[in-house]
Amino acid sequence: MKKINWNNIRLALILCVVVFLYSFSSKRNAERMIKTTDVEFADSENYITKDIVNKLLIQNFDATTGIQKVKLDLNKVEKSIDKNPMVERAEVYATIDGKLKAVVVQRKPIARIFEGSQSYYLDQRGGKMPLSDHETARVPIVTGDIAKVDAKKLQQLLGYIYDDAFLRKNIIGISVTSYGAIAMQSRGYDYEIMFGGPINIDRKFKNYKAFLQDAVRDTLITNYKTINLKFTQQVVCTKK
Incomplete structure (x- = not known):
């Protein structure tokens, strides 16, 4: 007569119990009702408000409370928030x-552009x-003949300023001339920074910092x- 392996039987029973408990808890969790909502911003700015996000959360339902978790299409809700022009991405989940x-990452403005009658x-x-109705970004204002400068190079220049704590604080205005050259205004000083074209960006700003x-x-x-920062080997200044 073959000997019964009680260890295998015990393991099989334990596995069955674990599967049952997991299935039971998953079913109960799915049937739980949503009681409240919580919106969290991953950054300190408020270009979009919590009330707006809450409205986006409930646009596919009559409310965000009293809904079974199993009936929530979280991916669809995330996409509805992502469509907001102030949002970079959102993560939505039920606890x-x-x-x-909803954890919301907002888009980060690095400059305000005035182009013709448009401002963005x-x-x-x-x-x-x-532009946001709720908060104004403290970023450089860009004016002038913007179409005369390469958009990608202008983006690189503005990104460089944004990523540098000193420049982000001190460069408050940028204007583009009719021939594509760039001039800048500095916070606290009334001189004009003649930057030239948006090339040799790192070298020019290092020269400017050393001069300053x-x-x-x-x-x-x-x-x-x-x-004048046009010449990468030196800084040329004119007096009043």
Whole structure:
């Protein structure tokens, strides 16, 4: 007579119990009702409000509470939030305790463009972003004959300024001339920075920072009318 392997039987029974409990808990979890919503922004800005996100959460339902979790199409809800022009991406999920949560990453404007009668933000990826009714971004204002400068190179220049803490704080205005050259305005000083074309960006800004350090130390900074960075080997200044 073949000996019964009780260890295998016990393992099989344990496995059956685990599967049953998992299926039971999954079913109960799916049948749980959504009790509340929670919107969280991944950044400190508020170009879009929590109320707007909440409206986007419920646009496919009569409400966000009293809905079974199993009936929520989270992917569809995420896509509806992603379509908002202020949103870069969103993650929506339901928690075990019956909360529908949305974590929203907003688009990051790096400049405000004035082009003809239009005014809009340019984001980090070079896309147009509408102005917000709720918050104004502290970014450089770009004016002039913008069509005369290569869009990709202008994006690189604006991205460089945004990524540099000193430049982001100090460069407040950028204008494009009719022949595609760039001039800048600095916070706290009334001189004009003649940048030339959006090339050799790193070298030009390093020259500018070195010049500024010396000029501030020598207290000559207020005597200048223009700071010319066109020549990568030197900084040429004109006095008032």
